[in-house]
Amino acid sequence: MKSLEDLRKLRDSARQMMHLREGGEKIRIVIGMGTCGIAAGARETLAAIMQELERLNLFDVAITQTGCAGLCDQEPLVDVFLPGQPRVTYGQVDEERARQIIGEHVVNGRVIEKWVVER
Amino acid sequence: MAYYRAQVLVCGGAGCISSGCKAVQQALIDEIAKAGISEEIKVIETGCIGTCELGPVLVVYPDGTFYQKVRPKDVQEIVHEHLLKGRIVPRLLYRDPLTEKTIPEYSKIDFFAGQTRIALRNTGLIDPCVIEEYIARDGYAALGKALAEMTPEQVIDELVESGLRGRGGAGFSTGLKWRFTAQAAGDEKYVVCNADEGDPGAFMDRSILEGDPHSIIEAMAIAGYAIGSSQGYIYVRAEYPLAVANLQHAIEQARQYNLLGENIFGTGFNFDVEIRVGAGAFVCGEETALLASIEGSRGEPRPKPPYPSDMGLWGKPTLINNVETLANIPPIILHGAQWFNQFGTERSKGTKVFAVAGKINNTGLVEVPMGITLREIIYDVCGGIPGGKQFKAAQTGGPSGGCLTAEHLDVPLEYDSLASLGSMMGSGGLIIMDEDTCMVDIARFFLDFTQDESCGKCTPCRIGTKRMLEILNRLTRGEGKEGDIETLEALALNIKQSSLCGLGQSAPNPVLSTLRYFRSEYEAHIKEKKCPAGACQALITYVILAERCRGCGICARICPVEAVSGQPRSPYQIDREKCIKCGICMEKCPFDAITKH
Numbered sequence: 172m173k174s175l176e177d178l179r180k181l182r183d184s185a186r187q188m189m190h191l192r193e194g195g196e197k198i199r200i201v202i203g204m205g206t207c208g209i210a211a212g213a214r215e216t217l218a219a220i221m222q223e224l225e226r227l228n229l230f231d232v233a234i235t236q237t238g239c240a241g242l243c244d245q246e247p248l249v250d251v252f253l254p255g256q257p258r259v260t261y262g263q264v265d266e267e268r269a270r271q272i273i274g275e276h277v278v279n280g281r282v283i284e285k286w287v288v289e290r
Numbered sequence: 291m292a293y294y295r296a297q298v299l300v301c302g303g304a305g306c307i308s309s310g311c312k313a314v315q316q317a318l319i320d321e322i323a324k325a326g327i328s329e330e331i332k333v334i335e336t337g338c339i340g341t342c343e344l345g346p347v348l349v350v351y352p353d354g355t356f357y358q359k360v361r362p363k364d365v366q367e368i369v370h371e372h373l374l375k376g377r378i379v380p381r382l383l384y385r386d387p388l389t390e391k392t393i394p395e396y397s398k399i400d401f402f403a404g405q406t407r408i409a410l411r412n413t414g415l416i417d418p419c420v421i422e423e424y425i426a427r428d429g430y431a432a433l434g435k436a437l438a439e440m441t442p443e444q445v446i447d448e449l450v451e452s453g454l455r456g457r458g459g460a461g462f463s464t465g466l467k468w469r470f471t472a473q474a475a476g477d478e479k480y481v482v483c484n485a486d487e488g489d490p491g492a493f494m495d496r497s498i499l500e501g502d503p504h505s506i507i508e509a510m511a512i513a514g515y516a517i518g519s520s521q522g523y524i525y526v527r528a529e530y531p532l533a534v535a536n537l538q539h540a541i542e543q544a545r546q547y548n549l550l551g552e553n554i555f556g557t558g559f560n561f562d563v564e565i566r567v568g569a570g571a572f573v574c575g576e577e578t579a580l581l582a583s584i585e586g587s588r589g590e591p592r593p594k595p596p597y598p599s600d601m602g603l604w605g606k607p608t609l610i611n612n613v614e615t616l617a618n619i620p621p622i623i624l625h626g627a628q629w630f631n632q633f634g635t636e637r638s639k640g641t642k643v644f645a646v647a648g649k650i651n652n653t654g655l656v657e658v659p660m661g662i663t664l665r666e667i668i669y670d671v672c673g674g675i676p677g678g679k680q681f682k683a684a685q686t687g688g689p690s691g692g693c694l695t696a697e698h699l700d701v702p703l704e705y706d707s708l709a710s711l712g713s714m715m716g717s718g719g720l721i722i723m724d725e726d727t728c729m730v731d732i733a734r735f736f737l738d739f740t741q742d743e744s745c746g747k748c749t750p751c752r753i754g755t756k757r758m759l760e761i762l763n764r765l766t767r768g769e770g771k772e773g774d775i776e777t778l779e780a781l782a783l784n785i786k787q788s789s790l791c792g793l794g795q796s797a798p799n800p801v802l803s804t805l806r807y808f809r810s811e812y813e814a815h816i817k818e819k820k821c822p823a824g825a826c827q828a829l830i831t832y833v834i835l836a837e838r839c840r841g842c843g844i845c846a847r848i849c850p851v852e853a854v855s856g857q858p859r860s861p862y863q864i865d866r867e868k869c870i871k872c873g874i875c876m877e878k879c880p881f882d883a884i885t886k887h
Contacts, residue, residue: 172547175434176555178425185426191351192415193298199352204375217295221330225293233352234295236376 172283178277184242187230198232203248205239212265213247219266220249223273232277245288251276294332296373301414303500304493304532305654310361311346316350317365323333325369327841331827334368337501337502337536339399339414343653344384349414356396357382379678387651387673388602398462400534401652404671406633408655409457409494409617413501417537418437421543424504430549431858432620433508437557441621445516446861449619449653451627451757453639458612459792460485460639460689461705461717463617467609470599474607479519481510482603484580485526485533488572490717490739494643494655495613498532499526503540507550507563510618512623514561517609522563525580527570534539537565572689572743577610578792579745590747592789612717614643634660640702642715646672648722649679659701664694668722679724683807686714689736692803711801714796719811729808730815732803740797751794754785758801763818766826770816775805820887827871830886834863838883845875 172178180244190197200220202217204213224232240248245262249272251256259282261272276283282290299314300306310829315335339347345359348368355378357368364382371377382502383392384399416423424430436445441697450465471479483506487495501508510522541563543552552560555621566584573579574589580605583589602608624629632642634869638660644667647653658667664684668674675681683693686703692713694701701707705715723732741755758781761774782798789795805812814820821829834845834854839861846854846862853869856862864875864884878886 172549172555175438178430178434178555181422182425182428182431185422187426188423189426191294192299199354199375217330221293221295230293235353235493236374238375252526 182237182281187228191233198229198254199250199252200232200235200277201250201252203238203240203246204236205243206247207239208246208248211243211246211263215239215266216247216249216264216269219269220273223270227273227278229273229277230279242288247290253277253280259287260289261286264268292329294624294788295330297332297334297337297351298868299334299336299414301337301339301345301347302335302532303342303345303414304530305338305342305343306347307532309359313362314346314348314360314365317362319659321365321369322373324486325374325605327369327373332590333415335419336416337413337418337846338497338655340497340655341652342404342655346736349607353378353394355394356384356399358384368658376447383761385617387676391596394674401654401656401671402672404666405657405661406641407657408621408630408633409498409614409643410655411502411621412505413497416502418501418503419539421504421540421547424502427502428510429620430622431739432623433511433515433549434555436623437555437559438511442472442516442518445494445623447511448623448627449516452622452630452798453627453634453637454615454618454622454630455638455705456612457614457618457642457706457718459687459714461715464611466472467599467611468513470518470597470611471607474600476607477518478606479482479517480514480523480603480608481517481519482580482598482608483510483522483616484575484578484610484612485524485530485532485578486568486570486575487527487613487717488570489690489717491647491721492645492688492717495668496530497655498534499530499615500536500614502545503537505617505620506537507540509545509611509619510551510563511554511561513609515524515559515615516746517607519609520560520562522561523584523603524565525566525568525574525584527568527574529570536566541565548679548842568669571745572740573745573793574859575789577791579791580610581608588745590745591793593790601849606681615717635702640719642703644718646685646720646722649675649724649727650722651676662673662702663700663702667698667703667720668699672722675722675724679726681722682725682733683723683729684726685721685723685732685736685800686719687714687799688719689739690714690792690799691719691798692718693732693807695807712799712806714799719834726823728766728821729804729811729822730762730821731823731825732764732767733758733804734799737762737797738792744793744797748790748794750788750789751790751797752783754789755797757781758798762801765798765812765815766821767828768815768819768826770812770819774815774816775809775812777806824886830871831866831885832864832869832871832873832884834862834864835883835885838881840881840883842880844878844880848874850874 173182216270329745348357348654452465579589579591599606744751746752841859853865
């Protein structure tokens, strides 16, 4: 490390590791991981979301899971919470839909209406 | 950098290690691998989280779920339920001792919510062995700011203005100490970190060294810049093996990143740190004894002045600061004296870490603003006293301090208020005592410690404490005689006035302060040969109350020395000659027919 600038760069990249542990409001993505969700491919959806977040360097997003919401037919279900906005629930989220939801909704803030099952 | 959807923090402080966190951590890694989610979940070992009584503890992020007393056999359920399905495991959650309700979230638990963490800002949150995590939390930014934007004088001015006082014992202004050392004549100076935490019961320094070693290295480098020194030493006791290992690792990392070494941040400033391991003598926490020990001599104090700021290590001007004091310095430099000033009281700024132990529900480390009351620490932060027992006293400052009583529950805790009550802040040990604690016995316990740790160089401390201990031993055995209290007081005064160093000067404090507030207990031991708290074994007798005894015979069957006898269905008796006062009969009697007095 040669200068303060080097320290700042290292700090900014290292912060990604700490985001999950820091307080404050974050973007939250909740995936239905009940038996029905997993059977419908929620694990693959989850993996796709994680890869996409990593690819886009979006480390300030918390992913959590939930159980069966009762709408098993529409699994895998994915909820997106942007700070200060109500929940948006997408249905039948496969890997491709997951990637598009990250790009459109999480990054650009545009809800993809055609896949929404509840909001 | 890989993205993880969850991070599981495993407390790896020495407290949790002794309750088995290593096995839990391994089970967690194995179980996560078995579930095929190693790519999604990261397991991180942190320093002490502070709730040592509840260990091993885990915190799962992003939710911040706090699991306590986790055994390896519980791990599978946590992985399958929480990490796979997102369902919290209620039986492992923290339970509020008063309301009995479970609280899942770390930040909502009173023990954590009631704290203000400056010195402990990173312990239990970062992995102490990964320098990047420290840097992510603004680590080394204060050193960068000092070197790039401030003159040494400005650094010292900021520190003086912050009002920071030494957290190791006497509470001297840290900024002034830096100024004196900076002004001392000499081109070679040293920075020494006093990590010889000797107070039995205090472990905040260990926790910081284990859990956030870089904060100490950074603070020492800032000190080096301020006073004009290029070499630091950390004097740490060999009883802290994890602290030594983590410090050594941190020093090597800092050297690799050129945060120690030559030309730091390209500013031309050079600084390096070395560890000196001590054998763990209480007296080596005294600064002149500590310096002697670093130099390779026997750890004995010498008279002051000259103070170390003028003539310290190898006769050169030396700055000595305690671990917790140093841990406060990077945030002060980074955020400014004004920011630090908002915490604490008029004459005691900032926060203090207390190691709370004894008769208390949540044992552990708490960092709270100066000026908080004993009542708030005991009942709000630490969950009260177990078994609904009454608070009797609290010992502050360890074996050098004194006690506070129920009438002091609402006194703000700060350097000066404690000193005026005959106690001291000391290093922040806080031992809570309930109605079953005998104050004579407590004074005896602390004096036994200081007497044993006296280095023997000066007579008042070496022989005086021995004579005091002999008297206290007699009192607790019921062999006290008239005049003992007066002799204790005379000895105490002499030892305080004529001892060479702080160890001797403060050794009589526990006796003096218990005499001040609980003199009647001493008198009861001498005149009536009774221990009012029922703690001194030699002074209690167990008696069966004939009117309550149903003659069931349980006491006779369990007595290990056959001291209880009688006929079924008529009252039993205890033979006082045979009784060894183990108390098991009283504990097991189903009719509460046995008492002690």
